[in-house]
Amino acid sequence: MSTARVLVVDDEPDIRGLVKEILEDEGYAVTTAESAAAAREARRGERPDVVLLDIWMPDLDGISLLREWNERGGLPCPVIMMSGHGTIETAIEATRLGAYDFVEKPISLAKLLLTVERALEASRLRRENEGLRNQFVMPLDPVVTSRAIQALKAQMEKLTAHDAWILVHGERGTDKEALARWLHEKSARREGPFITVAPGSIARDHAARALFGSEQNGAIQYGLIEQANGGTLFLDEVADLDPELQLRLSSAFARRHLIRCGAPDAVPIDLRVIAASSQDLDAAVQAGKFREELYYQLNVVPLQVPSLRERIEDIPELLRYYADFFANRDKLPYRQFPVAVQNRLRNYPWPGNLRELRNLVQRLLILGNAPEVSIDEVELALGTAPVVERPLHGAPLGIDFSLPLREAREEFERTYLLHQLGEAGGSVGKLAKMVGMERTHLYRKLKDLGVDPKSAVRDD
Structure with missing residues (x-):
């Protein structure tokens, strides 16, 4: 404590x-x-x-x-x-x-x-x-069914007895911050603060003051690091730190003291650091993009968070949990996910991981009225609803029919969306209406297919 x-x-x-x-x-x-x-x-x-x-x-x-x-x-x-x-x-x-x-x-x-x-x-x-206030409230104990999450939970349980610094690896959307909060709440520092630093959300000109605080004309502003004294500092997407901040952080962590901007003296810090990254920090260190000493300071205990693709057994339970959560929090009608829908979602690649699944459940509860979610609703929400083929001005589809189904479908979708982009004059907003997709999912689909809207406008 x-x-x-x-x-x-x-x-x-x-x-x-x-x-x-x-x-x-x-x-x-x-x-x-x-x-x-x-x-x-x-x-x-x-x-x-x-x-x-x-x-x-x-x-x-x-x-x-x-x-x-x-x-x-x-x-x-x-x-x-x-x-x-x-x-x-x-x-x-x-x-x-x-x-x-x-x-x-x-x-x-x-x-x-x-x-x-x-x-x-x-x-x-x-x-x-x-x-x-602005964060999604996760259950304190992660939903555990899959072996991948059971192994993670066992490792986390061992870490609760120690004050070691931790580096959490995992794809974007895997709720690394929720796991860091879980570790904090189970640690001896649970009565202390849990302070999140997201370097990518802080303007570069103000980042040093935001992190280290400042002193000017007798006025003291305590930075985020100092605010975490006695508790846990969570560094989210630590690879987004610029080189100068990496150096200052490394120095502060090594000495267990920091110097506020404009201050003559150092002040002590006593905290635990849990950092997270969706990037390969080993490669970043080798490329000279991330300071080696800071990497080793943070990477005392590495923790790998599995993607949702690696824990598909958890999807039915996660669907029930989020449906219940949003029904209670947002006063939405509770909807069930039948087995056919669960199986469809178990076979979806989930590039956005838990964040994408959570958003999908919330959208389906908001937009649907029936007691059960249908396959058609899911396909539409995922942006994978079947499309009606139309002649492309006499041009062949250009699909290699020897390809596996998934790759062939991607080839068709790329051809289809390129054509429709031309019809829409390169406007993604018009394209979304034409193909019946929500714009966020459409942007993701275009990115996954390697389609650049700016370069897809036809000259005719």
Whole structure:
């Protein structure tokens, strides 16, 4: 279990010492500060999880310091005010500025510990809500039927007892982040934060500040790495990191310290890193596109996530799970997937893996009304609905009938879509209406077939 860090700010030595002793006896890591200036310096040195802040201090009162923090990037964490003679007006102002609660002097041991515990729990829930707000909620335990997933689950169970860094390999759409969350929730760091970094979604000009934080004119912004202190940092698609960030990350991980942008000093970090990639990092290292030292830092324990093609036995259970999930979450009518549909989906290649299957189930529940999903609906949703042959201005189909069925079908689809693209003047939007396909699936189909819409427009 990670140790929560508490900053106690009070100008009275006896109170600082008493509170420090009480909290350390309960297992907290405590730093003390005797003034606002010392509190600023302590906050620069390490991001606290809770601040106990006295209202009346000689250099700058607690309300003014609270206002200063609020105006310079927001409060670092829950702040609990301490006062022996506070007023209603003071309480209102502190609450407006974001204070979590008040503890009256003389301090009650039970009240102090309960307030700190509640503040930490509220902070943890807020972080979890922020992290999950835009994410799909997966079951904590992956659906296991296939041997591939059973083997993965067994390996993950062994890893829960260790704090080793992990590099998760797997195709896009295999829900590598869900597995990283599962490992975090089962680890000794479960009470700490789980912070996701997706390098591809961060603008390159702001990536260093987003990851490492910044200091400027007394204002401190804690970066994503520092926010993960005490918990787990998940680096998604780590191969998308540019060379400069790879170097800075490698240096920070090696020293267990980082330097915020614009800061003169390094600050300690204590976290577990789980990285993920759908690319061949070994090849990237050999090609000089990924730093070798960072690769070995992350690849302490490799974890391979199977594609959906490698676990087709799980598809019936996954269909039931997602149908039930979307029916409950989105108030959609529950629909059953008969055996014929299940068999059809077991034979689909699933280039988008679990993400594609999940989206398919949601679409079928939204667009369909019948209690059971039909084969025709599935074919249409997958973009594999049969098409009616039309003469291509007298041109032969150009299909080699000695080919296997799948390759012959691809040849026909390529010829058909090239012709229809010409009819549509190269417009994929018009093409989607003409062939009766959803545009996203059509783009994927064109890409799979090697058809470039821009170069497929006829000159006649």
